[in-house]
Amino acid sequence: MAVLAAVKASQLMVAFLGFAAGVVITKLMGNAAGGMGQRAAARAPSLPEALGLLGDAGGADAAASENPEPVAEDLQAQVTLLSAKLSAAWGAAPFPWDIPNEFLADLSGFKGRDPWLQQGQAELLAKGLCLDIGPKHRPLLDPKHPNARFLDHGTREEIQSKYWPGNSSEDAKMRAMVPFINYVWDPSKSYLDLVGDSRFQLVYASMVVEHVPDLVTFLNDVASILVAGGEFRLAVPDKRYSLDFRRRMSTFADVMGAHYDKCAANPVSAAYDELTLVPPKYEDPKVLWAGYPQDCDPVQYHDAAMQDIRDSLRISNGKLAMKAGLHHWQFIPGSFVDIVARLRELTPFTVAQGSVVETQPNTTEFLITLVKQ
Known part of the structure; x- marks a missing residue:
């Protein structure tokens, strides 16, 4: 049980690191593409929503059911996979400072x-x-x-x-x-x-x-x-x-x-x-x-x-x-x-x-x- 808990904890950490990496990368790309503040129509996912995209980070079956591609067993490969997934979600996000009407x-x-x-x-x-x-x-x-x-x-x-x-x-x-x-x-x-x-x-x-x-x-x-x-x-x-x-x-x-x-x-x-x-x-x-x-x-x-x-x-x-x-x-x-x-x-x-x-x-x-x- 202790080993299983440790594995789950490490996978959750990988998921979070993938989320953070995706945010940083796409925010930099978004700032460059946004120019003088142009806005897209979509809304950026919140942190809970973005984490929800990952499914259960401790269960390969749940993640596989959400994605056609297999979940990598290697931790570094999993970081890369999750980062790419979240980057795609954030890449379609709007300029994040729209003012409510x-x-x-x-x-x-x-x-x-x-x-x-x-x-x-x-x-x-x-x-x-x-x-x-x-x-x-x-x-x-x-x-x-x-x-x-x-x-x-x-x-x-x-x-x-x-x-x-x-x-x-x-x-x-x-x-x-x-x-x-x-x-x-x-x-x-x-x-x-x-x-x-x-x-x-x-x-x-x-x-x-x-x-x-x-x-x-x-x-x-x-x-x-x-x-x-x-x-x-x-x-x-x-x-x-x-x-x-x-x-x-x-x-x-x-x-x-x-x-x-x-x-x-x-x-x-x-x-x-x-x-x-x-x-x-x-x-x-x-x-x-x-x-x-x-x-x-x-x-x-x-x-x-x-x-x-x-x-x-x-x-x-x-x-x-x-x-x-x-x-x-x-x-x-x-x-x-x-x-x-x-x-x-x-x-x-x-x-x-x-x-x-x-x-x-x-x-x-x-x-x-x-x-x-």
């Missing part, structure tokens, strides 16, 4: 990024406080409204002098657009600590979420300062149509790893990734929407990238001084929605998915609403 925003009256983000804002400001995180010189709230609040990484004066220190009329114009900053971000404090007893009907974060080292803590921080039913509206760069187009997609595993590893700063890997894979040109999204920019090969700017790394990554007292404005995360609309769904399944996450505006032609951002429950 219930979340897709009605774009019949869509007039652009800011109007969509600002819809219903007047009513929410009339009900209570609203917050804009990281407004810089493009606040989404009216700075003159008594219920408008702003949070950024520095005071108004610090932001003005950092980005527009010159004497030109253009610099003066930009400085004047920076709102008064009510709350200055402090990495040692939570948002609850920063805002005190204030709670908000609406929170904006435009081009912010990709910079935060710990996405889970950031989203929970925002949820903690929203009233019940309050909205969190985000504008997020789509990696396919931004300078991150060469960088790999951030996964749920990346998100959870950063959270549980207590990631308080961008890792060296992200800095290296950005410095070597983000091209110094093609800032116009129309170039990427028109097709792959063939003349933008990393080899062409390798030497410059290496010098940037030497300049940007300095070791001082055991700490790394990172490139400012580093993008920690790379998303597309569906991958972000998927991460939110998984967070709700596996963590005490208090925001629900709201409407989604997928990236519009010749633009770089998608728009997301999350709702505090």
Whole structure:
């Protein structure tokens, strides 16, 4: 009996390894074939469904009844056989981040990024406080409204002098657009600590979420300062149509790893990734929407990238001084929605998915609403 149990256990392990190998291989093939996010019609099998394809891994008769080919006795051959079988199942799978129709925003009256983000804002400001995180010189709230609040990484004066220190009329114009900053971000404090007893009907974060080292803590921080039913509206760069187009997609595993590893700063890997894979040109999204920019090969700017790394990554007292404005995360609309769904399944996450505006032609951002429950 002990020998039989051991054989069954080894066969189950082989089945799982075959499943894992098939997933890895076909995911890589699928990503390459998927291009810019084209979707197929079929649905990818779940892990239980995929394992169900194997039948009883401990019984050759059951497996043989499902397949005309015999089950290999040799363990390595069985791994190969199961991997091929699962690869075939996953090879017909769709791009795995389709957004459920219930979340897709009605774009019949869509007039652009800011109007969509600002819809219903007047009513929410009339009900209570609203917050804009990281407004810089493009606040989404009216700075003159008594219920408008702003949070950024520095005071108004610090932001003005950092980005527009010159004497030109253009610099003066930009400085004047920076709102008064009510709350200055402090990495040692939570948002609850920063805002005190204030709670908000609406929170904006435009081009912010990709910079935060710990996405889970950031989203929970925002949820903690929203009233019940309050909205969190985000504008997020789509990696396919931004300078991150060469960088790999951030996964749920990346998100959870950063959270549980207590990631308080961008890792060296992200800095290296950005410095070597983000091209110094093609800032116009129309170039990427028109097709792959063939003349933008990393080899062409390798030497410059290496010098940037030497300049940007300095070791001082055991700490790394990172490139400012580093993008920690790379998303597309569906991958972000998927991460939110998984967070709700596996963590005490208090925001629900709201409407989604997928990236519009010749633009770089998608728009997301999350709702505090």
